[in-house]
Amino acid sequence: MNLGIVGQAAGLFGVTNIDDILVLSLFFAQGAGHHGSVRRIVVGQYLGFAAILAVAVAAAFGATFLPESAIPYLGLLPFALGLKAAWQEWKHHDDEDDEQDTTEGGPKALEVAAVTFANGGDNIGVYVPVFATAGIGGMSVYAIVFLILVAVWCFAGRFFATRPVIAKTLSRWGHILLPLVLITIGLLILIEGGAFGL
Numbered sequence: 001m002n003l004g005i006v007g008q009a010a011g012l013f014g015v016t017n018i019d020d021i022l023v024l025s026l027f028f029a030q031g032a033g034h035h036g037s038v039r040r041i042v043v044g045q046y047l048g049f050a051a052i053l054a055v056a057v058a059a060a061f062g063a064t065f066l067p068e069s070a071i072p073y074l075g076l077l078p079f080a081l082g083l084k085a086a087w088q089e090w091k092h093h094d095d096e097d098d099e100q101d102t103t104e105g106g107p108k109a110l111e112v113a114a115v116t117f118a119n120g121g122d123n124i125g126v127y128v129p130v131f132a133t134a135g136i137g138g139m140s141v142y143a144i145v146f147l148i149l150v151a152v153w154c155f156a157g158r159f160f161a162t163r164p165v166i167a168k169t170l171s172r173w174g175h176i177l178l179p180l181v182l183i184t185i186g187l188l189i190l191i192e193g194g195a196f197g198l
Contacts, residue, residue, distance in 0.1 A: 005138055009145035012130065016123045017153060020045075023115060023185070024157025026178045029170035031106030032161070042154045044109035048116025049150050053143055056124045060131035060139065068125075072193020077118035079186025081111055086179035119185055121193075 024045065031037025131139045160166050170177070190196065 002138075002141070005134070005141045006145055009142045010149060012126070012142070013146050013149045016126055017120075017149075019185075020116065020119065020153055021156050021160065023119065023181060024154060025160040025166070025170065026181055027107045027112055028158045028161035029167065030175075030178055032167070032171065034105030037106030038158065040109040041107055041112050041157075042151075044107065044112025045116055045154055046147075046150055047109065047113035048120065049146070051113070051117045052120040052123055052127075053146060056127035056131055057139060057143070059124065059128045072121070072190055072195035074118040074121040075186040075189025075191075075193065075195060077114045077186070078182040079190070081115060082179045082182030082184075082186060085182060089175045089179065115182060115185070118189060121189060 024041070027041045027044075028038070031041055127142075131142065134142060161170055
């Protein structure tokens, strides 16, 4: 295994996914105290990133599942999930927190996957030319390194969400920050991609 490719893969992953640590921290903070939420968040992150990889690999081989003009509209996913989270927070803002230890609490795996995939739409555009020139062997190294680093990203997100100062801030403001961050990510994807003529 070529250590140069491993280093390039790690650097490429870090540069294209730095914003995911904030989103993961918010998801882990939202899931704090809910049974099974860590597992659901990690599964969702892997599902979303596996979808990004699958689309990028297929595109590197010449297949196109999504026309390039459709990618900006992926911003509708985090935007809609952010609106949903804001609506649920507004609707339940007076509810007691005593009932939050249910298995249904916290983010769902498919919600995390949708946000990860939508937020990774720009990653696909970066990964495709790299994969196309790396060949099957190099592409395999990139995929393995990326999938290992997803676990590192999940660990980092959970780590930040459980640091006392950060955890206190996220528990106090996370219910506002998560919808705000999701809506912002959605709007940025839509605007930067020129969706709806923006």
